[in-house]
Amino acid sequence: xxxxxxxxxxxxxxxxxxxxxxxxxxxxxxxxxxxxxxxxxxxxxxxxxxxxxxxxxxxxxxxxxxxxxxxxxxxxxxxxxxxxxxxxxxxxxxxxxxxxxxxxxxxxxxxxxxxxxxxxxxxxxxxxxxxxxxxxxxxxxxxxxxxxxxxxxxxxxxxxxxxxxxxxxxxxxxxxxxxxxxxxxxxxxxxxxxxxxxxxxxxxxxxxxxxxxxxxxxxxxxxxxxxxxxxxxxxxxxxxxxxxxxxxxxxxxxxxxxxxxxxxxxxxxxxxxxxxxxxxxxxxxxxxxxxxx
Amino acid sequence: xxxxxxxxxxxxxxxxxxxxxxxxxxxxxxxxxxxxxxxxxxxxxxxxxxxxxxxxxxxxxxxxxxxxxxxxxxxxxxxxxxxxxxxxxxxxxxxxxxxxxxxxxxxxxxxxxxxxxxxxxxxxxxxxxxxxxxxxxxxxxxxxxxxxxxxxxxxxxxxxxxxxxxxxxxxxxxxxxxxxxxxxxxxxxxxxxxxxxxxxxxxxxxxxxxxxxxxxxxxxxxxxxxxxxxxxxxxxxxxxxxxxxxxxxxxxxxxxxxxxxxxxxxxxxxxxxxxxxxxxxxxxxxxxxxxxxxxxxxxxxxxxxxxxxxxxxxxxxxxxxxxxxxxxxxxxxxxxxxxxxxxxxxxxxxxxxxxxxxxxxxxxxxxxxxxxxxxxxxxxxxxxxxxxxxxxxxxxxxxxxxxxxxxxxxxxxxxxxxxxxxxxxxxxxxxxxxxxxx
Numbered sequence: 001x002x003x004x005x006x007x008x009x010x011x012x013x014x015x016x017x018x019x020x021x022x023x024x025x026x027x028x029x030x031x032x033x034x035x036x037x038x039x040x041x042x043x044x045x046x047x048x049x050x051x052x053x054x055x056x057x058x059x060x061x062x063x064x065x066x067x068x069x070x071x072x073x074x075x076x077x078x079x080x081x082x083x084x085x086x087x088x089x090x091x092x093x094x095x096x097x098x099x100x101x102x103x104x105x106x107x108x109x110x111x112x113x114x115x116x117x118x119x120x121x122x123x124x125x126x127x128x129x130x131x132x133x134x135x136x137x138x139x140x141x142x143x144x145x146x147x148x149x150x151x152x153x154x155x156x157x158x159x160x161x162x163x164x165x166x167x168x169x170x171x172x173x174x175x176x177x178x179x180x181x182x183x184x185x186x187x188x189x190x191x192x193x194x195x196x197x198x199x200x201x202x203x204x205x206x207x208x209x210x211x212x213x214x215x216x217x218x219x220x221x222x223x224x225x226x227x228x229x230x231x232x233x234x235x236x237x238x239x240x241x242x243x244x245x246x247x248x249x250x251x252x253x254x255x256x257x258x259x260x261x262x263x264x265x266x267x268x269x270x271x272x273x274x275x276x277x278x279x280x281x282x283x284x285x286x287x288x289x290x291x292x293x
Numbered sequence: 294x295x296x297x298x299x300x301x302x303x304x305x306x307x308x309x310x311x312x313x314x315x316x317x318x319x320x321x322x323x324x325x326x327x328x329x330x331x332x333x334x335x336x337x338x339x340x341x342x343x344x345x346x347x348x349x350x351x352x353x354x355x356x357x358x359x360x361x362x363x364x365x366x367x368x369x370x371x372x373x374x375x376x377x378x379x380x381x382x383x384x385x386x387x388x389x390x391x392x393x394x395x396x397x398x399x400x401x402x403x404x405x406x407x408x409x410x411x412x413x414x415x416x417x418x419x420x421x422x423x424x425x426x427x428x429x430x431x432x433x434x435x436x437x438x439x440x441x442x443x444x445x446x447x448x449x450x451x452x453x454x455x456x457x458x459x460x461x462x463x464x465x466x467x468x469x470x471x472x473x474x475x476x477x478x479x480x481x482x483x484x485x486x487x488x489x490x491x492x493x494x495x496x497x498x499x500x501x502x503x504x505x506x507x508x509x510x511x512x513x514x515x516x517x518x519x520x521x522x523x524x525x526x527x528x529x530x531x532x533x534x535x536x537x538x539x540x541x542x543x544x545x546x547x548x549x550x551x552x553x554x555x556x557x558x559x560x561x562x563x564x565x566x567x568x569x570x571x572x573x574x575x576x577x578x579x580x581x582x583x584x585x586x587x588x589x590x591x592x593x594x595x596x597x598x599x600x601x602x603x604x605x606x607x608x609x610x611x612x613x614x615x616x617x618x619x620x621x622x623x624x625x626x627x628x629x630x631x632x633x634x635x636x637x638x639x640x641x642x643x644x645x646x647x648x649x650x651x652x653x654x655x656x657x658x659x660x661x662x663x664x665x666x667x668x669x670x671x672x673x674x675x676x677x678x679x680x681x682x683x684x685x686x687x688x689x690x691x692x693x694x695x696x697x698x699x700x701x702x703x704x705x706x707x708x709x710x711x712x713x714x715x716x717x718x719x720x721x722x723x724x725x726x727x728x729x730x731x
C-alpha cells in the first residue's frame with residue numbers, strides 16, 4: 001500500500017521530465033523518421049513526394065556524404081587520441097600540486113568554458129594567412145608561410161588542432177580526478193617494490209584510469225561525430241569538401257537548401273552510427289566482465 | 294488646496310489632449326515595424342533613414358541583419374513557418390522565385406496601383422531592377438538596393454605603370470600579372486577575387502560565365518523565347534571560367550581561397566591589390582577616409598568580357614517586399630513606399646546606399662562626391678536580369694557550383710569532373726522539380 005503510493009508519487013514527480021523529453025526528444029526523432037521517407041522542401045512543402053527509402057539510397061551514392069563520413073571519423077579518431085594523450089600529460093603535471101598550479105589550472109580550463117563558435121571566430125583570426133598570429137609565429141620560427149584554413153591539405157588538421165586545444169582540458173580534468181582517486185597506499189607499495197616511473201604508469205595508473213578514459217572516449221566520440229559549431233564558424237566545410245562533416249552536411253541540406261527530407265535521412269544515419277559505435281565501445285570496455293558495479 | 298487639484302486636473306487634461314493630437318498626427322505611433330536584411334555596408338545608411346521614418350510616423354523600426362547565408366536561412370524559416378516575425382523582407386534577387394513560389398511575400402501590384410505614380414516612379418528605376426523584382430510578370434519587390442559589379446582599379450599605380458584599365462578578360466589577366474611580384478610595386482598583388490566555397494565562389498562563376506560567352510540553362514539568355522531548362526554547366530565556356538579562376542589565383546593575395554565579398558573588398562581598400570571587381574554597395578568604402586587607405590586613388594570601369602564579346606556585367610542586389618505573414622502590412626507598405634520614393638532614395642544614397650534609380654545616379658551633387666556613378670550609368674544598360682538564376686532552386690544551384698569549383702581549385706577533382714558533377718546534380722534537381730529539360 002505504502003509502496004505503491006510512493007511509486008505513484010515518484011511517477012508523478014517524473015512526469016514533467018517525461019513530458020519534456022517526449023516533446024523535445026521523442027517527438028522530433030519520430031518526426032525526422034517520417035520526414036526521411038519524403039522528398040520535401042520546406043520552402044515548397046506543397047510539392048512533397050513520398051519516396052520511401054529513396055533518400056537513403058541517394059545518400060549512399062552522394063560523394064559528399066561519404067566524404068563527410070570519412071572526414072568526421074578522421075576528426076573524431078585523431079582528436080580523441082590527441083586529447084587523451086595531451087589530457088593525461090597535463091593531468092600528471094597538475095597532479096604534482098606545485099605552487100601556483102591552481103591558477104594555471106583555471107587558465108587551462110578557459111578554452112572549455114567559452115562556446116565553440118566564439119573560439120572558432122577567434123581562431124579564424126589567429127589562422128588568417130596575412131595578419132594572423134599563427135603565421136607571425138611561424139615566420140619568427142622560420143617555418144615559413146602556412147595556409148591553415150586556406151588549403152584543403154591543412155584545413156582539416158587546423159580544425160583538429162583547435163578541437164584538441166579546446167577539449168584536451170576536459171580530458172585533463174577527468175584524468176586529474178581519476179589520478180587523485182588512486183589510493184596513496186597503492187603508489188607507496190609500487191615504490192617499495194622498486195617500480196620505475198613508467199611501470200607505475202603502466203601497472204598502477206593506467207588500470208585505475210581505464211574506466212574514466214572510457215567515459216571520456218564515449219562522450220568525446222559522440223561530440224565529435226556531431227561536430228558542427230566549430231566547422232560552421234571556421235571553414236564552412238571548405239575549402240572544397242576538405243572539412244565537410246556529417247553535421248555540416250545535414251545543416252547544408254536542411255538549412256541552406258531546406259531539403260528537410262534528405263537531411264533528416266542523413267541525420268538518422270548519423271544517429272544510428274552514434275548508437276552503434278557507442279554500443280561497440282561499451283562492449284569492448286566491458287569485455288571479460290572486468291567491471292564490477 | 295482645492296485650487297491646486299483643479300489646476301492639476303487641468304494640466305493633466307491638457308497633456309492628454311496634446312497626446313491625442315500628436316497621436317493623430319503620427320498615425321503609427323506605438324507600433325513596431327520589424328525588418329530583416331543582410332548585414333551589408335548599407336545597414337548604416339538604413340539606420341540614418343529609419344530614424345527619420347520613426348520621427349514622422351511615430352512607429353519604431355527594428356532591423357535584424359545577418360551574413361549572406363544566414364539571411365536566407367532566417368528568412369525562409371520565419372516565412373515558411375508564417376510566424377509574422379517580420380513585416381518588411383529585404384531579399385536577394387536570386388531568391389525572388391523561391392520566395393514568391395513559397396508564398397512568402399505579397400504581390401505589390403495592388404499596393405502600387407493605389408499610389409501616386411510620381412511617388413512610385415517605377416520607370417525611374419534601372420529597368421533591370423524592376424524586372425528583377427518581378428516574378429511571372431508581377432511585382433513582388435521594389436529594387437531599392439540594386440548592385441552592379443564594377444572593376445575598381447588603382448589609378449595611381451596604373452598611371453605609374455603606364456597601362457590602361459582592363460577592358461577585356463585578357464587585359465585583366467595581363468594587368469593582374471603586371472602588379473604581382475613586381476619589384477616596382479612591393480607588397481602588392483594584382484587582384485582580389487571571391488574564392489570561398491559556397492555562394493562566394495559560386496556567384497563569382499555566374500559573374501564571369503556570360504563574359505566568357507557562356508550560359509547556364511540552354512533556353513535562358515537575353516531575348517530568349519524558348520523554354521528549355523537543360524543545364525549546360527559542363528560546356529567549354531564553363532570549364533574556361535574555372536580555368537581562369539585557377540590561373541588568377543597566383544595573382545591574388547595568399548589565403549584568397551577563403552575570400553568572400555568582404556575580404557576581396559577589404560584587400561582592395563587596404564591597398565593590398567591593384568584591382569578588385571566588387572559590388573557597388575562596397576564602393577563607398579574605398580572613398581571613406583576613416584577606413585580606406587586608397588582614397589583618391591581609385592578608378593572604376595565596366596566589368597570586362599573576353600575579347601570580341603560584349604560585356605554582360607553582373608547585376609544583383611536586394612529588393613524589398615511585404616511578408617505574407619506580416620500582421621502589420623499597412624505599416625510595412627507605408628515604410629516601403631516612403632523608403633523607395635525618389636526623394637528618400639536619394640538620401641539613402643547620399644548616406645552610402647547603392648543608387649537604384651536613374652535620377653539618383655544622374656544627380657549632379659551626388660555624382661560629384663561619388664564619381665563611380667558614371668560607370669554605373671554605363672554598366673546598367675549592358676546587364677541581364679537572369680545573369681544569376683532567380684528560380685526557386687537558385688540558392689542550391691549557386692551553392693553547388695560554389696562547392697564543386699572550390700573542390701576543383703583545391704585539386705580534389707579535375708575541373709572537367711567538377712563541372713560534370715554540377716551538370717548531373719542540376720540536371721537531377723531540375724528533373725525532380727518538374728522543369729522541361731532535354
